[in-house]
Amino acid sequence: MKYSVFLLLVSCTVFAQKQSKDDEVKKYVSQVNEDSLKSYIGKMVSFGTRHTLSSTDDPKQGISAARSWVIKKFNDYAKNSGGRMEVYLQQEDIQPDGKRVDKSVNLGNAVACLKGTDPDDKRIFLIGGHLDSRVTDVMNRTSIASGANDDGSGVSAVIESARILSKSSFPASIIFVAFSGEEQSLLGSKQLSEKIKRENLQLEAVLNNDMIGNPKAGETGEVNTRILRVFSEGLPYKDLDKKAIAIRNLGFENDSESRQLARYIKEITEQYVKGLEIKLIYRNDRFLRGGDHTSFVVNGFPSVRLTEYYENYDHQHQDIRVENNKQYGDLPEFIDFKYLKKNVSANVAVLANLAKSTSQPEKVEMDVKELTNSTTLHWEKPKSGMPAGYYVLARETDSPVWQKKIFTTGLSVKIPLSKDNYIFAVQTVSQSGNPGVPVIPGIAK
Template sequence: MKYFLFLMLAPSVIFSQVSSKDSEIKKYVSEVSSDSLKSYINKLVGFNTRHTLSAIDDQNKGIGAARNWVLGKFTDYAKNSEGRMDVYLQQQDIQPDGKRVDQITNLGNPIAYLKGTDSNDKRIFLISGHLDSRVTDVMNRTSFAPGANDDGSGVSAVIEAARILSRSKFPASVIFVAFSGEEQSLLGSKLLAERAKNENMQIEAVLNNDMIGNAKAGETNEINNNTLRVFSEGLPYLDLDKKAMGIRNLGLENDGESRQLARYIKETAEKYVKKLEVKLIYRNDRFLRGGDHSSFVNYGFPSVRLTEYYENYDHQHQDVRMENGKQYGDLPEFIDYNYLKKNVAANIAVLASLAKSTAKPENVEIEVKELTNSTTLHWKKPKSGLPIGYYVLIRETDSPAWQKKIFTKDLSIKVPLSKDNYIFAVQAVNQTGNLSIPVIPVIAR
């Protein structure tokens, strides 16, 4: 066990181990095309409506035509994967619920599943957007509902990620999915999340993209094309009653798995994407609202929502119309494609970094049997992958992000900082510098 005296070191020394960028991920980021994103969104808008209750048997209009087109794009990209990408439509007939479904509806989620190269690595990372669109009346399934930003922008991120990453050979697996039924109460995401839970799928991160292409605020016309919000829960929705006492005792109200994922996104995205700030929002979603990641949160999967900094309600959930000289409706001309490109690049950088990393360290523990002003941590190797070492992460309890990192090749460490004053975590690092998601220690027994 090593005792690290690092407090007098310059921050550049502490962080020097993680300053370099993975050349493969840099290449993926550089391949994101605003022209491709524009073509995807224009095609989606061309289906007239993608309302969940719209036609599924029309070849040119409605949700059926839209989901078949997404499946076709996935199938084209699967040709690059050397047989490792499976493409299919997860579907189920939904019965009327007296709320937002008034007829028997065939619900379908277009999915591309890129299998990892390591048969021992069971981790899955998921990127999503929702395919369906709507106008003012959530039950209106016939009017023109372009859904360019809500959520053509998110679906374009999913398709572009599938295009670029289809040639990758990550040890872990990646799922690309365009959910149906989001506007009808998250139906498609509930369908996949329930399946993931029943099949014990090891989903370690859900990146749900919902409206990532608008840069202008509706009320003030302020523009922010450099900030991407990431919403994450702090306290775990699943089994909170069983976990609450431990969380309170250890002061981990700000350290749920989804919050750790959000911090990871911030560090990784800002590392690879120029002129992008990731803003951590300490809520599961916008005020009293919800998106598809919530379906996964409810089953205990680490999940976040990525969304633009400003929402423009003139172009969200609106009938397309001109009123008093003002254009309403979610039309493609209101997308900032350079901003969208940065946000898509952020997703791809994070997905690639996660899927290339080793698994998380196992059995991370903190010693508490003695009263000391130092802190001792120990852990075990990940279940899959070959780490070259580990980072011990440190931050003050009121800091939103990790402040210090110490590299070690050992499986234990003693640092001259009191566990009363700091939060600690451990993450694995591999030869290409890719990092696992940090693990908060439990009490050593």
């Protein structure tokens, strides 16, 4: 690394550097439309129930009618893609399991894949939400289960993202999916994640949106339209027994790939979406519960859950009724569409930056030959794309977010910061200025 850059690091002027917003990403974010979101949720509610075990042959009611409508929306938007968006229904006949499936049923995920423009770029980024809904009894497939927020709000984010980004030409690919079977034990997401694993696809990020539209707490009535939670695992679920000793020895308990993705979401969202803060939650999901991203976590893919700051249990998993002058049920009237719009905008900003970024640097390593109060990192160019350069990131070990950032066009850097006190990472920067997800270094041999 050049001595001049080293001096800049010491003075910390480069540490304060801010990346500018990408005009194309800004344009996409500005296109998120509140009326569109209302129309999507209104249509989903009109299917009566979207329970996974509901009718699969009624053209107007039930899960089959709902997923056919999502497929139609995807096909409408595919017309904008110049033939690059493939739309399909991923189906599987599943049998009773003695738990939450008591009859054979056709399970279907509505999927749209927007193929990247660079044939050498195999990266895939996925946004999902679950289409199925439920009431108090998880096996009740006949009562009206509006599912406006759980998870009509998440599916509305998927559909709106597909509408807007179908017009893009990103080097990497994006999958848009409305899962079925979430309430019956994550069945649809298991089906898709296992397919992606079998086919050895390069899935690098999963954004699972589940309940992102209701900002009001049930017990206290508090309202928070400024915060969106992002849940991420710390210790990686897959192959933890093989990785645990190295993670402990290096102090990387807070630096899984999913957690790097969560930090990335925070940085990008707060740059592009006014009035929205990302709250990093150091759990894979809410306490003792799970969501569709967990199916991908289990298979080793970086995956997070995006969800509102408060859950309102009066309007989640409830029969629609009035008791003591209080309305229960997951109805559209309890959605704050301005809050929902901000949360959908966050997804669009993150997906666009990810898909426009250059793939990750290869063989990011830290030299440990000598005990010093400085740190030397080196890496190799990414497999696809031509980056404009790289950001080298640093944060104190107790900091939840990256605190220091420098830019270099080289493939190594010496930083006057101690490995005892800081965690480091390297991320690519594309020619259009879009950063990739940071990569934590390994130990150089």
